[in-house]
Amino acid sequence: MTVANDQFTFLQELVYKRSAMVLSDSKAYLAESRLMPLARAIGISDTGEFVAHVRRSHDVKLEEQVVEAMTINETLWFRDKRPFDALRSHVLPDLISRKASARQLSIWSAASSSGQELYSVAILLEESFPQMRDWRVSLLGTDLSREMVDKATSGVYSSMEMNRGLPAAMLIRYFSQSGSSYRLTDTIRSKVRFQQMNLASTPWPSLPVFDVILLRNVLIYFDVGTKQRILQEARRRLSPGGYLLLGTAETTSGLSGEFETVSAEGAVFYRVKER
Amino acid sequence: MRVLLVDDSRAMRSIVARILRKIGIFDIDEAADGQEALDRVKAGPVPDLALVDWNMPVMNGLDFVISVRKEGEFRSMTIMMVTTENEHGQIVRALAAGAHEYLIKPFDEEALIDKLAILGFVGNLDEASSEQVHS
Numbered sequence: 001m002t003v004a005n006d007q008f009t010f011l012q013e014l015v016y017k018r019s020a021m022v023l024s025d026s027k028a029y030l031a032e033s034r035l036m037p038l039a040r041a042i043g044i045s046d047t048g049e050f051v052a053h054v055r056r057s058h059d060v061k062l063e064e065q066v067v068e069a070m071t072i073n074e075t076l077w078f079r080d081k082r083p084f085d086a087l088r089s090h091v092l093p094d095l096i097s098r099k100a101s102a103r104q105l106s107i108w109s110a111a112s113s114s115g116q117e118l119y120s121v122a123i124l125l126e127e128s129f130p131q132m133r134d135w136r137v138s139l140l141g142t143d144l145s146r147e148m149v150d151k152a153t154s155g156v157y158s159s160m161e162m163n164r165g166l167p168a169a170m171l172i173r174y175f176s177q178s179g180s181s182y183r184l185t186d187t188i189r190s191k192v193r194f195q196q197m198n199l200a201s202t203p204w205p206s207l208p209v210f211d212v213i214l215l216r217n218v219l220i221y222f223d224v225g226t227k228q229r230i231l232q233e234a235r236r237r238l239s240p241g242g243y244l245l246l247g248t249a250e251t252t253s254g255l256s257g258e259f260e261t262v263s264a265e266g267a268v269f270y271r272v273k274e275r
Numbered sequence: 276m277r278v279l280l281v282d283d284s285r286a287m288r289s290i291v292a293r294i295l296r297k298i299g300i301f302d303i304d305e306a307a308d309g310q311e312a313l314d315r316v317k318a319g320p321v322p323d324l325a326l327v328d329w330n331m332p333v334m335n336g337l338d339f340v341i342s343v344r345k346e347g348e349f350r351s352m353t354i355m356m357v358t359t360e361n362e363h364g365q366i367v368r369a370l371a372a373g374a375h376e377y378l379i380k381p382f383d384e385e386a387l388i389d390k391l392a393i394l395g396f397v398g399n400l401d402e403a404s405s406e407q408v409h410s
Contacts (some may be wrong), residue, residue: 076389159361159379163386167393168366168377177363 003031007051011070016056018067019144020200021221034069038062068145071221077166078120079216082267083245087121088128090264092244095211096132098241106165108210108237111218112141112194112228114161115152119184120190121214123174138208142197152194155184202229209239217247224255231256235272244270276396277302279322281312281339282357283331291326291357294384298397309334313342321352324396327374329358329365337372344373345400353394357382 003011008028016022032047039050042062078084095105109118118141125132143149158181162171162217175182189229199218213234219227234244235258244259245267246252252259252270259270278300280288288305295303304322308331316322325343329336336356343349345398355376356369366377378390391397 081392160382160386163379163382163389163392165389168370168375171377172363172367172370175363180361182363 002045003028003035003051006186007031007048007055010051010055011066014063015067015070018063019070019071019198019221020223020226022223023070023221030070035066038065038069040160050110056093071144076164077116077170078124079117079165080248080267081165082265083123083214083216083269084120085265086267086269088124090262091212091269092125092129094244095241096129100209103134104138104204105132106138106140106208106210106239107212108207108214109139109141110199110213110215110234112143112152113145113148114157115141115155115192115194116157116161116192117141117214117216118152118165118192119155119188122188123170126174126188127170137191140210141192141194142199143194144196144198146196149194155189156181157183168233187220199230199233202233204233204237207237209237209242211239211242213242213244215244215246216251219246219250219255225254231259238272241243241271246270276300276323277314278306279303279312279325280305281307281309281325281331281336282328283307284328287328291387293373294387296311297384298388298391300396308332309336309339309342312339316343316349316352317346321349323351324353324355324379324391324394326355326357329356329360329369340369340372340374353396355390355394357387 008025008031011031012023015021035047035050039045039047042049054066099105107121107140109121112118118139122139125137141152143152155228156178162175162182171182174184174185174188200222217228219230222230231252235256238244238249243262258272262269262271278295280291280303282288282291286401292305304315307314310333312325312327313334316325327336327339338360340354342409343352343354354374355378356374357380360382361379362368369377376390376394378387388397
């Protein structure tokens with residue numbers, strides 16, 4: 001049996017209450033596959049029955065696990081390609097020339113999921129900007145899900161995950177065999193750090209300022225008020241001249257008047273307007 | 276564009292062909308082993324892309340890559356291995372022999388399309404535009 005309509009409504013409300021994300025009705029199909037492992041873990045073989053159990057039990061820990069399972073994103077290496085082309089040809093060269101004396105660069109993947117986005121940036125830096133090897137580069141990934149933070153930190157991926165968008169030449173160079181999986185080399189893993197953080201819970205904890213903030217395919221899950229608060233917080237964490245990247249379907253317009261757009265390689269970045 | 280599917284499993288060839296047709300690639304030829312593939316390539320027209328399994332009877336996929344790369348005139352042909360062989364060392368060997376990309380079985384439709392995008396045969400990887408196909 002699958003998840004009934006009123007049960008999905010319960011899940012939508014639960015997810016909204018805990019993470020402020022709005023799960024659209026079109027995500028109902030996800031409930032079955034995402035919740036089944038949790039259901040099995042407590043000996044329930046039916047997701048409908050599992051949702052009913054969550055509803056009755058008011059078990060906070062279990063509710064958190066459900067929210068995590070329903071909000072994880074599928075992630076790819078070098079997702080969408082164009083933003084990475086823009087980073088390589090425009091954004092990073094600009095930052096490198098402006099920060100040449102400080103020799104410091106910080107990049108934040110704000111919904112890092114299982115880590116592919118941030119590791120793709122680390123690989124891009126290694127491949128295309130060898131002159132930055134003696135810079136102080138800080139690469140931070142944060143995610144709502146503890147499980148995702150742990151997975152990202154491990155840097156271990158299955159062959160199914162390796163298939164998604166990673167050029168074979170980079171697999172050879174930056175990964176080694178780990179049983180039937182692949183593990184990022186220490187050179188890459190040592191450059192990144194992941195920690196748990198809930199973007200919807202504002203004000204945000206103390207964070208440094210970043211030269212690039214990757215906030216892709218996150219705002220789509222939030223209501224307007226939360227989107228506005230997140231953009232305001234992000235704006236405060238952008239260094240002068242820093243770049244914010246949103247997902248292709250996302251924009252700051254109608255949410256914040258403080259950003260202007262910069263286009264490169266078909267990708268759109270946002271910068272804080274100069275006054 | 277013209278694609279040659281090299282796999283001893285007819286079911287696998289038909290699954291891949293179905294995905295290719297879905298994204299607008301209709302000029303598809305098939306071969307059941309490396310030798311048959313080599314004969315096809317030599318007889319022409321030379322495919323733009325060959326998707327090649329590793330373990331096949333008569334001539335395996337790696338030997339096909341080695342043989343076809345010996346013939347200078349087929350250098351324009353892009354080769355991607357599509358195989359259950361998933362060891363790091365095997366991927367190194369295939370690329371050293373002249374394959375451009377590597378897709379590990381089992382894979383899903385999106386993974387194949389991602390790889391074709393890396394090779395420049397389909398458009399940007401945006402979800403919205405993954406159907407764009409270069410001729």
